[in-house]
Amino acid sequence: xxxxxxxxxxxxxxxxxxxxxxxxxxxxxxxxxxxxxxxxxxxxxxxxxxxxxxxxxxxxxxxxxxxxxxxxxxxxxxxxxxxxxxxxxxxxxxxxxxxxxxxxxxxxxxxxxxxxxxxxxxxxxxxxxxxxxxxxxxxxxxxxxxxxxxxxxxxxxxxxxxxxxxxxxxxxxxxxxxxxxxxxxxxxxxxxxxxxxxxxxxxxxxxxxxxxxxxxxxxxxxxxxxxxxxxxxxxxxxxxxxxxxxxxxxxxxxxxxxxxxxxxxxxxxxxxxxxxxxxxxxxx
Numbered sequence: 001x002x003x004x005x006x007x008x009x010x011x012x013x014x015x016x017x018x019x020x021x022x023x024x025x026x027x028x029x030x031x032x033x034x035x036x037x038x039x040x041x042x043x044x045x046x047x048x049x050x051x052x053x054x055x056x057x058x059x060x061x062x063x064x065x066x067x068x069x070x071x072x073x074x075x076x077x078x079x080x081x082x083x084x085x086x087x088x089x090x091x092x093x094x095x096x097x098x099x100x101x102x103x104x105x106x107x108x109x110x111x112x113x114x115x116x117x118x119x120x121x122x123x124x125x126x127x128x129x130x131x132x133x134x135x136x137x138x139x140x141x142x143x144x145x146x147x148x149x150x151x152x153x154x155x156x157x158x159x160x161x162x163x164x165x166x167x168x169x170x171x172x173x174x175x176x177x178x179x180x181x182x183x184x185x186x187x188x189x190x191x192x193x194x195x196x197x198x199x200x201x202x203x204x205x206x207x208x209x210x211x212x213x214x215x216x217x218x219x220x221x222x223x224x225x226x227x228x229x230x231x232x233x234x235x236x237x238x239x240x241x242x243x244x245x246x247x248x249x250x251x252x253x254x255x256x257x258x259x260x261x262x263x264x265x266x267x268x269x270x271x272x273x274x275x276x277x278x279x280x281x282x283x284x
Contacts, residue, residue, distance in 0.1 A: 006143060049116035050100035062089050063101035070148050083151060083168060090166045091181035096120065098144035101127055106134045106141035113140065127160040132197055142196075154192070159199035163234040165214055166169050167186045167204065174221070177230075184239050192221045194230075199255045200281075202224050202232045205253060206241060213246050229264070248278050260284065 032038065045068055046054060054061050066073055066086055074082045090098075099105060099119055102112040113119050115136025123139035133142040137282070144155045154167040166178045167190070175190035179202060194204030208215060208226035216225040227250050229242040242264065242280035244250040252267040258279075270277075 010038070012201060027060065030157065045102055046168060047100075047102075047112070047116050049120045050113075051245060053096050053100045053120055057094070057097055057100070059089060059093050060097035060100040063093060063103075064095055067101050067103070067146065067148070079150065086153075087166050087168060088181065089176055090153065091164060091178055091204045094156065094161065095140035095142065097155055098146075099140040104145035104147070106132075106143045107136075109145035109192070110147075115223065120197060129160045131159045131196060152192070154194070156194065156196055156202070156232065158196040163196075163202070164226070165194060165196065165202050167192065169221075174207075175204065175231075179232055179234055182237070184186075184232050185241075188228075188241060189222065190230060191227075197262070200235045201255070201262065202234060203255050204230050206230045208250065209243055214249055226250055227253055229255065231255065231262075242279070244278075252279075257283070 015204050021178040025172045030135045046064065050060075054064060055064045062084075066089065070082070071077075073085075077085065079189045087276040099113045100268075104110055105113055109116060113135065118122045118136035118138060119140040121138040123161070128139065130142075133139075142157045146155070151168060151170045153169075154165075156165045156167070158164070165238065167175050168178075169175045169192045177185050177190055177194070185204070185206070187205035191205040194202060196202050205222060207222055210230050214226055215271045217223045218225065220223070226244060228244065229250070231242055242253075244253070244266075248266065250266050254265050254271060255269055256265065256271060262281040262283060262284050264279040264281065265271050265275070265277050269275075
């Protein structure tokens with residue numbers, strides 16, 4: 001007979017595994033707590049002013065649970081399926097769904113809605129066509145931020161809430177963009193924040209060309225000093241990458257809509273100082 005020697009570290013590991021299995025079994029066999037105790041614990045983060053909206057919107061309810069029970073969802077689904085299902089829900093969300101779920105907003109990205117007694121109200125019947133909306137105001141803000149530790153997302157609503165953009169990124173990856181539920185710019189290295197120009201066009205910076213004469217690399221969400229711009233037309237479901245020419249120094253490029261034209265500027269200071277744009281694109 002051969003008796004194998006078992007080291008103390010293996011015994012310790014076996015005991016931990018048995019102990020963990022015993023803990024799970026004990027928890028499963030334990031009698032459930034009273035519903036008022038379970039309910040109070042599960043819904044303790046639901047603000048009183050948002051509870052009526054949670055009753056009215058199944059999407060808000062789904063986002064609330066997926067945010068507050070993200071570990072449990074990931075345990076069952078895995079990280080990729082959790083992200084994909086969350087993005088699908090966000091792609092049909094309305095601003096109040098995100099606010100009721102406790103996301104950070106335009107006013108404060110690191111906190112849940114600070115004016116729920118106002119933001120939870122219905123808007124007037126006419127759509128709010130402002131490009132930028134910051135609460136407190138009925139119907140909530142125009143953008144929301146979700147931080148889950150392992151993944152983060154910006155959710156941006158266009159003017160009039162006609163379209164929605166979901167920009168997701170993780171600690172070691174660039175941005176992943178969905179517009180109205182469709183993946184956009186999957187072959188590009190995207191920044192982790194973008195913006196709507198109006199109710200139609202969305203733009204986000206992307207990694208610039210390697211062969212640009214002024215190209216340099218450093219730290220940041222995008223490593224290139226010279227950058228490109230991804231422009232998406234939500235009305236036509238079309239996307240194009242704007243790449244700077246050798247004489248265009250796009251270090252922080254922005255687009256401004258002016259009537260029927262899109263004005264491309266190399267950096268925000270050029271907009272403030274009235275410097276002519278480097279390009280003018282038609283909207284048609």
